Amino acid sequence: MGDIRMVMLGRLSDRSRQEWSRRVPDLDVIELAHAAPSGLRLGRRALGIGADSMAVALKARLARPAHATVAMSPWPGVACRMFGIKNLAIVGLYAQPHSKPWDFLVRKLGDTPLVVTSEREASDWVAAGGRARPVVWGxxxxxxxxxxxxxxxxxxxxxxxxxxxxxxxxxxxxxxxGDRVAVELVIANGSGPRQWVGRRSRVEWLPYIPQSQFIAALSRSHAVYLPVRETGRSAGQMVLVASMEAGLPTLIHPNESLQPYHGEGIECVDAVGHPLDRLIRMADTTEDVRRSIRKRWERDFSLRAFSSNVLDALGQMDWPGSIR
Structure with a gap:
């Protein structure tokens, strides 16, 4: 595929680097290891994801030349364009259609090839004059x-x-x-640490934790609840894919970006439903079924599947083009 540079906020794990390199042998990764984990610094995105995007794009601009550059988030992609980096593609949008951030990205990115993770994101972007292909996130x-x-x-x-x-x-x-049945609920949304303990039930709210601890807490669970609103942008995919990798039965709300994951072990409940009893039943899912969920993840939603789908989608948009 040629000499490709990947630009990203955060650090690419050794596992991820190895997987991407299977399809892009000459991959050069430009990363910002200490990016703001929430995208905020001093409560401001401009000082968080904005400053980090400029910093990693400057690193890319000063690095050795590459035939093409792929940014793994739209904001570093915008910064790369500001620094004059050519033959650019972007993976991920993460902005609600027709919001102020979305309109800003439309203006700044123009016809830059964009891979998104839902059909609706792709159609809205193309309608606004851009180029995009949808893939299922993994x-x-x-x-x-x-x-x-x-x-x-x-x-x-x-x-x-x-x-x-x-x-x-x-x-x-x-x-x-309500303490009606025995259940332990763990909420990893950064709002802790705190807890409530009843006679039968217990609720624990975790503080912000690194991804490794988040995944460990998820894997120790018996079932996952994913109440995601429909906003027109992709959301909830990381938690759902990590749950599938762990073979966890997962209950989700109706959401277009999560539709491709429906299948064995993934059940849907209306947003106004009462999911407690259903989740308790799902917690009894057998080990054989959990292994089957995990096999489905490996085949369709692992990083290997995702990287292959992304590069194929970029190829459909004639990126990176011929080697000069």
Whole structure:
């Protein structure tokens, strides 16, 4: 595929670097190891993701020349264009259609090839005059295979913050705190540390934790609840894919960007439904079924599948083109 440079916020894991290099042998990674984990510094995105994007794009501009550059987020992509980096492509959008950030990206990115992770994102972007192809998001986190409840108190995991339905989560927490049945609820949304303990049930809110700890907490659970609102942008995919890697049965809300993952082990509940009893039943999912969910993840939603799909989608947009 030629001499390709990848620009990203954060650090590319050794596992991810190896997987991407399977398809791009000459891959050169420009990364910002200490990017703001929440995209904020002093409560401002301009000092967080904005400054970090400029910093990593400057590193890319000063690095040895490359035939083509792919930015793994739109904001470093905008910064790369500002620094005059040519033959650029971008993976990911992460902006609600027709919002102020989305309009800004449309103006700054123009016809830059863009790979997005939902059909709706692609169609809205193309309608605005851009070039885009949709792929199903995938990733590999090293999640351990989860275990069935097997007589222990069922442990339900809720994680992440992007487009989460706060009202639905609040109702779910209230149902657990009703103390009607024994259940342990772990909420990894950065709002802790704090906890509530009843006679039968327990709720723990975790503080912001590194990804490795997030994945470990998820893998120790018996079932996952993912209450994601429909906003027109991709959301919830990272938690869902990590759950599938762990073989975890997962209950989700109707959401277009999560539609491709529906299948064995992935069930849907209406946003106004009452999911507690259903999740307790799902916690008893057998180990054989969990292994089957994990095999489906490996085939369709792992980083290997995702990297292949991304590069194929970029090729459909004639990127990176011929070697000069």
């Amino acid at each position: 990733g590999t986190f090293g999640s351990a295979l989860s275990k069935p409840k097997s007589g222990s108190v069922p442990r339900v995991f809720v994680g992440g913050t992007s487009d989460r339905d706060g009202r639905a989560l609040g109702r779910f927490v209230e149902s657990v705190m």
